[in-house]
Amino acid sequence: MKKLLAVLGVVGVSVLVVGCPSFPSACDYGGCLDADGSTSETGPGPDVSIPDAGPDSNVPNPPGCESVKEPLKNPEKCFTDEVWAFVSPNGNDANPGTKAQPYKTIGKALEGAKPLIVACEGTYGESLGIGRTVGLYGGVACDFGKAGGATAIASGKAVGLTASQGAVTLNGVNVTATDAATAGESSVGVLAESGVVLTVIGGTVTAGAGAAGGAGTTGTNYDVALDASDPKIKGNNASGNMGGAKQTCAALCAEAPAVAVEGGEGGVGGGTGGAPGGDGKTVVAGSEAFGKGGTYQTVPVPACGNGIQGVAGRAANGGAGATTPGSVEGGKWQVSRGASGETARPGQGGGGGSGGASAAVGGGGGGGCGGCGGAKGQGGQSGGSSFGVLSLGATVTLENVTVKAGAGGKGGAGSAGQTGQAGGLAGSQAGAGIGCPGGSGGQGGQGGGGGGGAGGHSVAVAYSGTKPTQKSVTAEPATAAAKGGDPGSTGAGATAATAGADGKTAAELSL
Numbered sequence: 001m002k003k004l005l006a007v008l009g010v011v012g013v014s015v016l017v018v019g020c021p022s023f024p025s026a027c028d029y030g031g032c033l034d035a036d037g038s039t040s041e042t043g044p045g046p047d048v049s050i051p052d053a054g055p056d057s058n059v060p061n062p063p064g065c066e067s068v069k070e071p072l073k074n075p076e077k078c079f080t081d082e083v084w085a086f087v088s089p090n091g092n093d094a095n096p097g098t099k100a101q102p103y104k105t106i107g108k109a110l111e112g113a114k115p116l117i118v119a120c121e122g123t124y125g126e127s128l129g130i131g132r133t134v135g136l137y138g139g140v141a142c143d144f145g146k147a148g149g150a151t152a153i154a155s156g157k158a159v160g161l162t163a164s165q166g167a168v169t170l171n172g173v174n175v176t177a178t179d180a181a182t183a184g185e186s187s188v189g190v191l192a193e194s195g196v197v198l199t200v201i202g203g204t205v206t207a208g209a210g211a212a213g214g215a216g217t218t219g220t221n222y223d224v225a226l227d228a229s230d231p232k233i234k235g236n237n238a239s240g241n242m243g244g245a246k247q248t249c250a251a252l253c254a255e256a257p258a259v260a261v262e263g264g265e266g267g268v269g270g271g272t273g274g275a276p277g278g279d280g281k282t283v284v285a286g287s288e289a290f291g292k293g294g295t296y297q298t299v300p301v302p303a304c305g306n307g308i309q310g311v312a313g314r315a316a317n318g319g320a321g322a323t324t325p326g327s328v329e330g331g332k333w334q335v336s337r338g339a340s341g342e343t344a345r346p347g348q349g350g351g352g353g354s355g356g357a358s359a360a361v362g363g364g365g366g367g368g369c370g371g372c373g374g375a376k377g378q379g380g381q382s383g384g385s386s387f388g389v390l391s392l393g394a395t396v397t398l399e400n401v402t403v404k405a406g407a408g409g410k411g412g413a414g415s416a417g418q419t420g421q422a423g424g425l426a427g428s429q430a431g432a433g434i435g436c437p438g439g440s441g442g443q444g445g446q447g448g449g450g451g452g453g454a455g456g457h458s459v460a461v462a463y464s465g466t467k468p469t470q471k472s473v474t475a476e477p478a479t480a481a482a483k484g485g486d487p488g489s490t491g492a493g494a495t496a497a498t499a500g501a502d503g504k505t506a507a508e509l510s511l
Helices: 106-111
Strands: 013-017 084-087 116-120 122-124 134-140 151-154 159-163 167-171 173-177 187-192 197-201 204-206 326-329 332-335 386-392 395-399 402-404 458-464 469-471 474-476 505-510
Touching (some): 084 106, 106 116, 116 122, 134 151, 187 197, 187 204, 332 386, 386 395, 402 458, 458 474
Parallel strands (some): 084 116, 116 134, 197 395, 204 402, 395 469, 458 505
Antiparallel strands (some): 013 173, 326 332
């Protein structure tokens, strides 16, 4: 016994059931089908949850009906209350859902166990969430005695119809999803989840446009309110004959390398020549040079030596742009991002100034702390895709269907790396013209920019797992690919961030 396909969760769409469908049904699949209802998410309108529909139900041809497959050949005999649940815009959900007293909403019909549902011409302002085996048919006049006009189900969501369990047959149904609104969100006309058996016969499936991806953001790697004269990073002043104490520079950087970048201590003054200043501190082996301490010189004239400024930190490398707008993870389509850049290295500590000849007021100033490196830029979010039909591990058959995809969303831009923190100012000497000042700390490097997000895809039929079977399908993806996002800026001398890849336009695509 083959199952008739369960109409699954319509999350905000316009679904049009066109007139004169061919009406395949349970009899077309051996006369029997299972009903094992479950609940699923619902959206605006009279939202519904679908409870368990009960045990399997056999669906024979009603007496006098040649085949439920083509009920309009003999509607009086084929459209029976035993087999069908009836829905009309003029109905009432308090009704029993019979031909004479139809329901008002498709959602109410789905709460029951009837294996077949017919919704007559008109508009239904509801969003459906379905999780059982069932067949949905339309294009029937509201006397249920002849072919009728289109039937529209409008809810305004970016996913048109979701099949999450069982077997779902859509016959002569036009499904139109709206444009995605949230950054990076995709629009999907019909979504078939893992394990579902979906058959779509006739009609049109149309997805809206994917939303643009969000731009990356850049945090901070240091306290931006801390200026170069703050005692936490400024070199210590000399006091009398004593040089400025070594500035220990607490680890003020938020991200690694958050190493304290010390300034050198000032030299002691006195005698015929002051003591040399201490060297600033480097960060790690192989990094920029620290500021050397100043030394007292006697040639060409006796004089103290200033501390040397610490070298600025190197700029950090940028991140790579996203190469695809997303991937299937855990049975769901997950949007991607460009890679973030790197956090930059801090500047080096300044050297201490040497002491002067005076034993009373000859102390040299201490060196300033090196500034923190700038924070990394974040990658941009990829744009949302537009999938007419999206199969994620389902078994899908499309026959005599037109499938349209909207435009993919533009990829979000990566953010720029943060500018490095200024190094601390140098400590001053004790006596003018006697001791020497220290060197200021070097500025931190600029953080690496984030990579751009990829442009969203525009694909009529996209799938992961089993390739859908297509018979006389007209595929209409967008004509232009969505552009990838721009990269965030990166400092000179570093590897630049890259833009995201453009999205794809395709009639069919394996994800």
